[in-house]
Amino acid sequence: MQIRNNIRRLLQYRMCLIRFRELGFERVYSYSLGREAGVSPEQIRKDFSRFGIKGNKRGGYLISELLDSLNYIFGKNELQDVILIGVGNIGMALARYNCGFFKRRKYIVAGFDIDPSKIRKINEIPVLPMEVMPRFVKENGITVGIMAVPAVSAQEVCNSLVNAGIKGIMNFAPIVLKAPKHVVIENINLCNVLESVIYCANYARDDLGVLEC
Amino acid sequence: MQIRNNIRRLLQYRMCLIRFRELGFERVYSYSLGREAGVSPEQIRKDFSRFGIKGNKRGGYLISELLDSLNYIFGKNELQDVILIGVGNIGMALARYNCGFFKRRKYIVAGFDIDPSKIRKINEIPVLPMEVMPRFVKENGITVGIMAVPAVSAQEVCNSLVNAGIKGIMNFAPIVLKAPKHVVIENINLCNVLESVIYCANYARDDLGVLEC
DNA sequence: ATGGTTATGTTATTATTTTCACAAAAAGTG
DNA sequence: CACTTTTTGTGAAAATAATAACATAACCAT
Ligand SMILES: NC(=O)c1ccc[n+]([C@@H]2O[C@H](COP(=O)([O-])OP(=O)(O)OC[C@H]3O[C@@H](n4cnc5c(N)ncnc54)[C@H](O)[C@@H]3O)[C@@H](O)[C@H]2O)c1
Ligand SMILES: NC(=O)c1ccc[n+]([C@@H]2O[C@H](COP(=O)([O-])OP(=O)(O)OC[C@H]3O[C@@H](n4cnc5c(N)ncnc54)[C@H](O)[C@@H]3O)[C@@H](O)[C@H]2O)c1
Numbered sequence: 001m002q003i004r005n006n007i008r009r010l011l012q013y014r015m016c017l018i019r020f021r022e023l024g025f026e027r028v029y030s031y032s033l034g035r036e037a038g039v040s041p042e043q044i045r046k047d048f049s050r051f052g053i054k055g056n057k058r059g060g061y062l063i064s065e066l067l068d069s070l071n072y073i074f075g076k077n078e079l080q081d082v083i084l085i086g087v088g089n090i091g092m093a094l095a096r097y098n099c100g101f102f103k104r105r106k107y108i109v110a111g112f113d114i115d116p117s118k119i120r121k122i123n124e125i126p127v128l129p130m131e132v133m134p135r136f137v138k139e140n141g142i143t144v145g146i147m148a149v150p151a152v153s154a155q156e157v158c159n160s161l162v163n164a165g166i167k168g169i170m171n172f173a174p175i176v177l178k179a180p181k182h183v184v185i186e187n188i189n190l191c192n193v194l195e196s197v198i199y200c201a202n203y204a205r206d207d208l209g210v211l212e213c
Numbered sequence: 214m215q216i217r218n219n220i221r222r223l224l225q226y227r228m229c230l231i232r233f234r235e236l237g238f239e240r241v242y243s244y245s246l247g248r249e250a251g252v253s254p255e256q257i258r259k260d261f262s263r264f265g266i267k268g269n270k271r272g273g274y275l276i277s278e279l280l281d282s283l284n285y286i287f288g289k290n291e292l293q294d295v296i297l298i299g300v301g302n303i304g305m306a307l308a309r310y311n312c313g314f315f316k317r318r319k320y321i322v323a324g325f326d327i328d329p330s331k332i333r334k335i336n337e338i339p340v341l342p343m344e345v346m347p348r349f350v351k352e353n354g355i356t357v358g359i360m361a362v363p364a365v366s367a368q369e370v371c372n373s374l375v376n377a378g379i380k381g382i383m384n385f386a387p388i389v390l391k392a393p394k395h396v397v398i399e400n401i402n403l404c405n406v407l408e409s410v411i412y413c414a415n416y417a418r419d420d421l422g423v424l425e426c
Numbered sequence: 427a428t429g430g431t432t433a434t435g436t437t438a439t440t441a442t443t444t445t446c447a448c449a450a451a452a453a454g455t456g
Numbered sequence: 457c458a459c460t461t462t463t464t465g466t467g468a469a470a471a472t473a474a475t476a477a478c479a480t481a482a483c484c485a486t
Contacts, residue, residue, distance in 0.1 A: 005443090007412055011405040015387055029463070038389045041463095042445060049465060057451040057464045073412075080411050089309045093302035094403075104404050106411065144411050168414025170407055174228055176251045184413040186406055190307075191317050192224040193399055194383050198293050198319065198357050199220055199286075200397040201381025218473085242433065254433090255475060262435060270434050270481040 009047055012037050014070045021063050029060035081109040083142050085157055086149035087118045087127050090172050094146060095122045108146070110136060114153075134164040144168040151175045158185075222260055225250050227283045234276050242273035294322040296355050298370055299362035300331045300340050303385050307359060308335045321359070323349060327366075347377040357381040364388045371398075 016036040020028055030041035037044070048055070053069045055061040084091050091111060094101075098108050111127035113119065118127050128136065136142070145166050149157050154173035161169060168184040171177055174192070177185050229249040233241055243254035250257070261268070266282045268274040297304050304324060307314075311321050324340035326332065331340050341349065349355070358379050362370050367386035374382060381397040384390055387405070390398050 004409060004413065007409050008405060011408055012389065012402070015402070015405065016389070019388075031463090036389065038391075040445075043443090045463095045465060046444080055464060058453055058462050060463070074408060075412070075415065080415075082407070082411070089306035093306040096302045101404065101407070104408065106404070106407055143414050144407075146407070168410040170410050175232075176225065176229070176249065178251075184410055186410050188401075188403075188406065189225070189228070190401075191314065191319070192221060192228065193401060194295070194314070194319055194357075194359065195224055195287060195317065196217060196220050197381040197383050197397055197399050198295070199288070200217065201356050202288065202293075244433085253475070255477095256473095258433095258435065259474080268434060271432055271483055273433070 006047055006050060009039060010070060014067065017063050017067050026063060027060045028063055080106050081140065081142055082106060082144045082146060084108050084111040084146045086147060087111045087113045087122060088148060091148035092122065095125050098123055098125060137164040137166060147171040147173060149173060219260055219263060222252060223283060227280065230276050230280050239276060240273045241276055293319050294353065294355055295319060295357045295359060297321050297324040297359045299360060300324040300326045300335060301361060304361035305335065308338050311336055311338060350377040350379060360384040360386060362386060
């Protein structure tokens, strides 16, 4: 389970490396990357070690090589198609951001919605009725979906995605989705995130035994 | 640091409890709540114990009492004002969702943007020019801000928020913000989250030592 | 009452993650 | 070429977190 933190950090490192490269750097050291990514140098070396990534004993890491290794791990070179279910506030924001995803070789190829008024192109992405979703998934070999539907419909939508053959879901509805355990689910509860920030910023009190956040 | 997971889980529990209450339930047990929240019963009891929340030795927990305790911890009864910086795709989606936040007693009271064309009301929320942000923060005692600006401006915006007196930031820009450590920062990198889901769903390979996600 | 059952609360145990520490390789230096 | 400096890579130690275990209180049925 905790491999996911590991992966999350590697992705973070990649993001920082891309920025370093844009700034014209050629090399990084575990401590310079660590400073940028907000992680200890040892942690970085451990993470790299875990995935068999080697640096140069004294010369740090060559950014281009590091990025190659990370891109290999994350299958960066293949373009990865994903679908979006629910094209409301959040769904629309994601659809409009598609060129940002595309830079990372992720691409929302289609949206789906039950509301007929949503059935139109948004930022070049066709939005289709829910009924055609299962066929679309099968015909295009889609494995990952983003869910941005109301909480009441979320479990039902999740079920049909799983039935259609989806293997990974990024869910924005404030509910813990249940799915067979071979399906990877990431619940993003923005209200809870906001609330935890508020709590840590304002309410952390000693009498609750909270020392730091 | 790990206290934050603890808090995240408590918020999750609260979410589930609200749903249970809506469904007409009066009591929960550590196992029923656990099933709903995707957490082990022991973990739940541990979390409650950590925050001094008590149940009934045989009757489980009274939902209303539990919610009272959790609301007390999270200062739910006071309405918490937050501001939003950057009213683009994501910022707009959040602004439009404001009644959803309001239900949780969180409220976006104002947006700020450098783009003059954004300076108008969105869903009743006034969007103001960046120049007035510091004064607004001070006059209204705002402590938490949501940042939805491009990565290039993010650190600069963060700095001015911190200077204005902000104590907590929820950041959507794909960059690890640096701030004094009394400031709580939560970086939400949606690209990375999506990518990690894709990785776990598709690419987890034995030869990388990855067994499960 | 009394004995059995149930679910909490907490202590003990196990597992995981992070940090520490240091040997070893590379690169510079005189 | 020896000697110093630097930074990686990793195994050992420490810290944290999750799980299991179980004693204890509350309830129920007889
Ligand atoms: N917008 C935000 O800032 C925000 C913040 C926190 C959480 N969320 C959560 O994210 C989810 C989406 O939020 P939103 O503001 O975009 O909501 P929204 O109501 O604007 O959009 C939901 C979309 O899903 C579609 N939909 C409903 N049922 C469907 C179904 N069964 N199949 C397919 N499509 C369906 C609707 O037609 C609509 O277009 C919600 O669960 C919400 O609680 C949103
Ligand atoms: N939209 C998405 O789905 C998505 C997904 C992943 C990450 N992100 C990240 O979230 C952030 C926002 O994304 P978006 O799609 O909403 O971008 P956007 O370009 O639509 O909106 C950014 C807004 O910030 C404003 N802005 C720019 N500089 C500013 C400054 N210095 N002060 C105040 N306002 C400023 C702009 O005027 C604009 O209104 C970006 O960093 C993006 O990388 C967005």
